[in-house]
Amino acid sequence: MTSRIEILNDGGYRSDGRKQYELRDIVIDLTQKGTADGSATITHGLTEVLVEVFGPREAKVRSQTMHDRALINVEVNIMPFSTGERRKRGRGDKRILELGSTIKSTFEPVVQTSLYPRSEIDVFVHVLQQDGGLLQASINATTLALINAGIPLHDFVCAVTGGVHSTSPLLDLTTLEENDVPHVTVAVLPRTKKVTLVTMETRLHADRFEDIFRLACEAGDVIHKEMKRAVMERAKKLVTAMDMGSRLAPAGAGDGVEKDTMVDDSNDY
Amino acid sequence: MPRPPSPSIPEKEFVYNALKQSLRLDGRQALEMRTPVLTFGPELGWVEVAMGKTRVIAQVDGKMVKPPPERPLEGIVTIHSEISPMASTDYEPGRPTDEEVTMTRMLDKVLRRSDALDKESLCVQAGQRVWHLRLTIHCLADAGNLLDCACLAGIVALKHFRRPEVEVVGDEVTIHPPSERAPLPLSLHHTPFCLTFAYFPDPSTPPILDPTYLEQRLSAGLLSIALNAQKELIVVQKAGGVPLAPDEILRIIEVAVMKVKELDRIVESRLKEDIAGRHIEVR
DSSP states (O other): OOOOOSSBBOOOOOOTSBHHHHHHOOEEEEETTTSHHHHHHHHETTTEEEEEEEEEEEEGGGGGGOSSOEEEEEEEOOTTTTTSOOOOOTTTOHHHHHHHHHHHHHHTTTTGGGSTEEEEEEEEEEEESSSHHHHHHHHHHHHHHHHHOOOBSOOEEEEEEEEEETTTEESSHHHHHHHOHHHHHHHHEEEEEEEEEEESSOOOEEEHHHHHHHHHHHHHHHHHHHHHHHHHHHHHHHHHHHHHHHHHTTTTTTTSSSSSOOOOOOTOO | OOOOOOOOHHHHHHHHHHHHOOOTTTHHHHHHHOOEEEOOOOTTEEEEEEETTTEEEEEEEEEEEEOTTOOOTEEEOOOEEEEOOOOOOOOSOOOOOHHHHHHHHHIIIIITOOBBBBBGGGETTTTEEEEEEEEEEEEEEESSSSHHHHHHHHHHHHOOOEOOOOETTTTTTEETTTTOOOEEEEEBBBOOOOEEEEEOTTTSSSOEESHHHHHHHHOSSSEEEETTTTTTEEEEEEEEEEEEHHHHHHHHHHHHHHOOOOHHHHHHHHHHHHHTSSOOOOO
């Protein structure tokens, strides 16, 4: 049942205090979780998604591998506590299967799979909190996790949701807005400005669609900036940590970065 | 059964080279659809759609049930579509392939979630009795673009179906069989049609509409658009595949708008023809 909350009031503010084209707060966490080769948690406002990537590694089911490329498997797991009411969702739920296969087809042309023939890249998507923009957050988190795992990609994939409330376009919708307003999810490749994913499931007039579509493509660039910043920060942290390691060693303290420290093995046995 | 063997290299090269010159194997233009052939069955709500060699049967039947407590004023519509191996050796019973999941979800979005059918008109007695319509889709043969064919069959079957007239007097509900009173058509808000475009790895190859089996297998990406004749988009689905410029996608939407007008005309004329040939009125 729709509540009586206004989607966009006369002052141009939305139900959560944002303006029309304002995106929600983005928090990116690239610290390693468990044994995954790459993991990333992204939070868009209240929507939080964790993605873990394993691979490229030897395939579990040999018969499904391809002789010239890596196989990408995506499994989506929506936590029962992710929405307001606790609800356990079966693995075979068509909506979840569709989400998984959408993410898989989005990344197949972007990941350089031809570099890893006969292997498998496993992507596990865990949805921790849902407040609208599920596909958007899953795709962004998957991009970051793949980068974190060191898997070569052609480009970032940045996704954003958009909607149209009567004639005003809105960006980055919450659950409240998604239930009320026709919306579309767009994923772009920022370097070439091309669109790799467009999904819309609600009725919208073709002219309104054009407005929100172009807007969402531009918004992808903003998300790209945030993602790039987070990846650079993480890389800097790792490099500094490695530096520290070499600086604390007794030998080669003078030059610091250039010289590798030689470990003396002679007394080990 | 493992994945089906992909087309052979000579087939692949031939199709790619031909498409680069805008030549398709069956002689169609790049943006030309196969004209759908609609055959209506003896019962109302039974239709077979053939687009080239792709054939799909759709059937609607309805019965009265008690509505669920959370939605006492709306009817229920369920869509049952399973692709059996009869359609093609690609499909196995019991295990939905990626393509099957996509098709089931698209049918769901286009026919159910798009609110094409007015569910409130299916309510007979609030909280007590509503119509439960079951749309069953059988895919007989897959010669490419099963999705468009199935969506077309589904919506035509819904337009063709007539439900018995129901009279409610106080608490008494009488269902009049078709022989007593003329059955009524369902009330549809709009008529959605689905169009699928295929893109190929070589960027100089133009997109094609309504791919055949071979073209679908060799495509690098599919863009499915469901819309109605009033220029309203119902579903836009491009999941991965070749990345496209935003202008290209908007151009394809314009093409789809034109094609849907044609499709609408064909469907309306066939439906009128068929209904005129039947005796639905009381003797």
